[in-house]
Amino acid sequence: MKLKRFMSTALIAFLLVFLAACGNTQSSEPKKEDNNNAAQQEKEKVEVTDLILATTTSTQDSGLLDELIPMFEKEHPYKIKTVAVGTGQALEMGVKGEADVLLTHAPASEQELVDNGDVQNYKRVMYNDFIIVGPKADPAGIKGLETQAAFKKIFDDKAIFVSRGDDSGTHKKELGIWEKLGLTPTENTNYVETGQGMGNTLQVANEKQGYVLTDRATYLAQKSNYADMEIIVEGDKDLMNIYHVMEVNPEKNDQINNEGAKAFVEFMVSDEIQKVIEEFGKDKYGESLFYKYTE
Known part of the structure; x- marks a missing residue:
C-alpha cells in the first residue's frame, strides 16, 4: 500500500515538473498577436x-x-x-x-x-511662355506681330479680348503690357473680364471668338476643345x-x-x-x- 502511494506521488510530481517546463517553453516564444500589435504600433509612428x-x-x-x-x-x-x-x-x-x-x-x-x-x-x-490665342480668321490682323503691337491693334480695332481679370499671374502679365502701352483696356467696349481660371477663360474666348493671353501649357492641354482657335502671337521675349x-x-x-x-x-x-x-x-x-x- 505504501509502495502504491509512493508511486502515485512520484507520478504527480513528474507531471507537475513536465507541465511547468512546457509552460516556460511557450512563454519564451513571442505570441503572433503580440508581433502584429508591435508592427501596427510601428506603422502608427509615421503619421500622414x-x-x-x-x-x-x-x-x-x-x-x-x-x-x-x-x-x-x-x-x-x-x-x-x-x-x-x-x-x-x-x-x-x-x-x-x-x-x-x-x-x-x-x-x-x-x-x-x-x-x-x-x-x-x-x-x-x-x-514656359505666354501666347496670344485667337480665332483662326484673325479679325484684327495681328498674326506674327510683337506682343505690344498686337495688343495695340486689338485695342484700336476694338476687337474682342477676353481677360481673366482675377489678379492671377497671367492677368498681372496682361495688365503690365497694357500699362507699358499707356492704354486702359476697359476703354475697349469689347474687353471682357471673366474673373475665372485659365481653362474657363479660354472657353469664353472660344465662344466669343475673341483673343486671349494664356500660358502655353494650359492651351496645349486643352486645345482639342477649341477647333476654331490657334496661336496668333508667340516667341516674344516679353512673354x-x-x-x-x-x-x-x-x-x-x-x-x-x-x-x-x-x-x-x-x-x-x-x-x-x-x-x-x-x-x-x-x-x-x-x-x-x-x-x-x-x-
Whole structure:
C-alpha cells in the first residue's frame, strides 16, 4: 500500500515538473498577436499629415500636378491639399499663413513676399511662355506681330479680348503690357473680364471668338476643345513665364507644416523631378508644356 502511494506521488510530481517546463517553453516564444500589435504600433509612428499647396490654376489645368503629387506622396508622409487659384490669391494665402507652400508665376509680386519675410526658401523651378490665342480668321490682323503691337491693334480695332481679370499671374502679365502701352483696356467696349481660371477663360474666348493671353501649357492641354482657335502671337521675349516654389514663413502661425513645405520645395527642384517636368507633355502634345530650370 505504501509502495502504491509512493508511486502515485512520484507520478504527480513528474507531471507537475513536465507541465511547468512546457509552460516556460511557450512563454519564451513571442505570441503572433503580440508581433502584429508591435508592427501596427510601428506603422502608427509615421503619421500622414496634410500639406496645403496654394498654386496657380495653370499647374492644375495643364495636368502637371496630377503627375507630380502622387510621386511626392509616395516618397513623403504628407497628403497634399491643392488650392488652385489665381497667383494673386495664392500669394495672399501665403501672407495670411493660410497655406504651407506656394507654387506661383508672378516674380515681381513674389519678390515682395520674400522682402517682407512672408516666405522663405524661394526657388525658381520651371518656366514656359505666354501666347496670344485667337480665332483662326484673325479679325484684327495681328498674326506674327510683337506682343505690344498686337495688343495695340486689338485695342484700336476694338476687337474682342477676353481677360481673366482675377489678379492671377497671367492677368498681372496682361495688365503690365497694357500699362507699358499707356492704354486702359476697359476703354475697349469689347474687353471682357471673366474673373475665372485659365481653362474657363479660354472657353469664353472660344465662344466669343475673341483673343486671349494664356500660358502655353494650359492651351496645349486643352486645345482639342477649341477647333476654331490657334496661336496668333508667340516667341516674344516679353512673354516669358517663370514659376517659383517657396515655403510660407512658419512664424505666420503654429499650424504651418514647415517640414512638409521644405520637403516639397526640395522635391520640386530635385534632378529627378526636373527631368519629369522637362518631359511632361512631350508624348501627348509633341512638345514640353514646361521646361526645367537651369542656371
